[in-house]
Amino acid sequence: MQASFSEIQKIVDHIENNFDREITADEIERLSHYSYRNFQRIFFKIFNETVSGFQKRLKLENAYKKLIYTENTISEIAWQVGYENIQSFSKAFKKQFSVSPVEARKQKQDVFKQFIESGNLNLKFEIKFKDEVTVYCKFIKTKDYNNAEIDALWKEIEPEDEIFEAAYGIIHDQPLITDRFHCRYGAAVTCDHDLKGFFKREIFGRKYVKFIHHGLHENILETYRSFYRFWLSEQSLLLDNSDVIEEYAKTENGEKVTHIYFPLYE
Template sequence: MKEISPLQRAVEYIENHLNENIGLGDVSRETGYSYYHMTRLFSSVLGESVGRYINRRRLYNASEKLIHSDQRIIDIAFGCGFESPEAFSRAFKAVFGSSPVDYRRTGLDLVVNARRELTPEDVNHIANNISRSPEFVILKETKVAGLRGTTSLSDNRLPGLWEKFMRHHKDLIMAAGAGYGICETQRTTYTKDGDVLFSAMVGSPVQDFENLPPSLSLDQKILRAGRYAVFTHRGTFANLFKTYQYIFGTWLQSAKVELDDREDFEVYEREVLSFDDPNNEVKIYIPVK
């Protein structure tokens, strides 16, 4: 039997249980991944959360039933996994721009914004099929002092957080010789519209927290020791998401390693002059067992 990737297994599970009351927890248990890593997998490769993908697929099925069947709208709503006709109507209008009643009245199958089912071929195509091997390292526990904020799939707020840190605490990076960007594992939350909010921290490694001036009011973080797969991204940061697509969508599918439940993080050892500088370089540390 051909082995399938965790992402393909997740998509297959969703499609087989689409009309049931499933969520991120069910998908995580099916794949053996934590909430955090399943979220990272979907957001990096597909650009959306598990919940938003499930919602879009349910709406796609519902739109077809509105046009090609005579089922009552209330029955379509419940049959497609929505808790109430009102919740179905709100979600449907947000995606299609019209109510289920109006959509059925037009008689046109305008499935434009709701995605169809993803096939294994789709997943492989999205992942780009890039071939690159990471370096594996063992890191000691690392203390990081910096600023904490949030970012999301739809609104990348990290450049602003970095700008604030560099404006007030550039001396820390100069002393350490590196800046750290950390996506925090246990602080991921999900909005009502299906977006994902990631807690993030930017800062620099320090010898200890005790000698930091109290006036700096810096957040503190300890990165746990362990094994990491290290990838290097070069060039404009506009393409950074493509590197994450490769890591979670291609490399992870074929690598004989298992993700560990620690934070992944980025290390900037070169000064970043601009977002699109072709000489940019960042190392991405992925926790593995």
């Protein structure tokens, strides 16, 4: 039985939106129209992990983001991601990351150390509320957000430039926390009618810190490095663990730019 990432994205989104509670086999069967056994088989073939393993990983990765992005207490974070007590959370967290939640928070600079060492602090940003936008998406798993794989996805969606009114990239995972083989990227476009083979969802609808990358997407890591260096020096700027959104555009003189939106903790 064959199925693509995009075809099961509705169920993946459901799991992701409800990672903090038990998701039943009946729920998955109702949403996927597969038997639970067959869906498990399809899911494992695409993700190389079980549904329960995926959900547990999401819990712990979201907890790690909250530990380094926010000032919530560890017990609050444990509860927010679905653990009933701090002891079971701490045990699972240390098993996953080989460090305790307390140590992870204390060592947050170390998470970014190697990534940001070549960056700079010369970064302009603004705090902005973005209205909710309906988009049509296709998703891929891509090792370390590989540019060649992302480019291939966009060429599939837009063989010619500017077919759609607006284009966005959905960055599901924090690659400094998520195993590089599990990173997920969504190519999203706006359209005035439903697109066959695409997954419909809403993005934005909250407050973000926005900064801009100028030039080719293949050099975008340098801009992310600059942002993280700035963020680590600006302790009052608290981030959220939800998706980072890239908005692709052109200036009046035709220069390609990427507006990058990091969600702010509310």
